[in-house]
Amino acid sequence: MLDVRRMQVLRAVVTSGSVTAAAAHLGYTPSAVSQQVAALERQAGIPLLERVGRGVRPTAAGRLLADHAAVISRNVAEAETALADLRAGRTGRLAVRYFATAGAALVAPALAGLRRAHPDVRIDLRMTDPEDPLQEVEQGRADLALVIAPRTRPREDVELVHLLDDPYDAVLPAGHRLASRETIALVELADEQWVGSEPPGPCLEPVLEACAAAGFSPDFVVQSEDYPTAQGFVAAGLGIGLMPRMGLNPGFGSGTAAVxxxxxxxxxxxxxxxxxxxxxxxxxxxxxxxxxxxxRALLEALRQGAEPTGAEPTGADPTGAQVPSA
Structure with missing residues (x-):
């Protein structure tokens, strides 16, 4: 196998026209340059230089290897530039995975800011696998994924960064007997028929666990796995539901995420x-x-987008209407 370093020494001799000039350029002794060229000739199995007066000129083989050495030098320089750009965050690919409600509330504004700061970074954005949202991050196919508190600990090479706690609110038909309440004790919904809005998994578990702590199991009579449809069922009087605030109002976390x-x-x-x-x-x-x-920039933007704008207003309907006292 040809030695790339020796090829660069040969290139210096060819471009300068003499061993002495090449040695001065490289900071070597003329003897060291001659030894490097001689070793490369042994590897190549063919003469690379011939003497012409006080200088040297390349043979056809010497010119061939010098030209390839120039290409290698350019490729190395390009690789170093590309690596510096990648290291500085000017280029590269960023794979992000998210779940639906987080997409509107957190991911969209965070990525908009990232694109302005890093316009040449290519974003690979897809939804997580609901069955295993950590899978792509753990297998190295994604850099970051937004997930609900996982049921199992991730691998040691994955870090979990808490962004926010998303509370569930009661969703009632407009004329419901509890609609005028400021807040509702969960047990007051025990005898209601329920509209489900969550598939089995980490989003449904907080609902079931809270109901169990209140002493009952919800009676799901209608099932939907998206919040707009579930609200339509509630509005039609088919039941009540518990839905996360981010799903009901994606902009609840911060003004930067307001949609x-x-x-x-x-x-x-x-x-x-x-x-x-x-x-x-x-x-x-x-x-x-x-x-x-x-x-790091995306993670910081997600943190900022998840920051609450302030205390929850007592007695205020998230639609803007005032809630009468019970």
Whole structure:
């Protein structure tokens, strides 16, 4: 196998026209340059230089290897530039996974800011696998994924960063007997028929656990796995539901994440208590990716987007209407 370093020494001799000039350029002694060229000739099995007066000129083989050495030198320089750009976060690919409500509330504004700061970073954005949202991060196919508190601990090379706690509120038909309440004790919903809005998994578990703590199991008579449809069922009087605030109003976390909520006009939303179900939202990040500026910038944007704007207004309907006292 040809020695690349010796090829670069040969190139210096060919471009300068003499061993002495090449040695001065490289900071070597003429003897060291001659030894390097001689060793390369033995590897090549063919003469590379011939003497011409006080200088040298390349043979056909010498010219061939010198030309290839120039190409290698350019490729190395390009690789170093590309690596510096990647290291500085100017280029590269960032794979992000998210679940539906987090997409509107957190991911969209965070990525918009990231694109402005790192315009040449290519974003690979897809929804998580609901059965195994950590899978792509753990297998190295994604740099970051937004997940609800996972049921199993991630691998050691994945870090979980808590972003926010997303509380569930009661969603009632507009004329419901409890619609005028400021807050509703969860046990007061024990005898109601329920509209389900969550598939089995980490989003449904907080609801079931809170109801169990209140001493009952919800009677799901209608099932939907998206919040707008579930609200339509509630508005039609088919039952009541518990839905996460981020799903009802994606902009609840911060002004930077404020987007129009998907609130049905025929429902009333009220906080619940004793206990109040909450789902914890995390960013699962590959630890090796935390060294990349775009990943750090995205994580910081997600944190800022998840910051609450302030205390929850007592007695205020999230639609803006005032809630009468009970």
């Amino acid at each position: 129009a909520g998907a609130r049905h006009p025929g429902v009333v939303v009220r906080p619940v208590r004793d206990p109040r179900p909450v789902r914890a939202v995390y960013a699962a990040v590959r630890k090796v990716s935390l060294g990349r500026p775009p990943v």
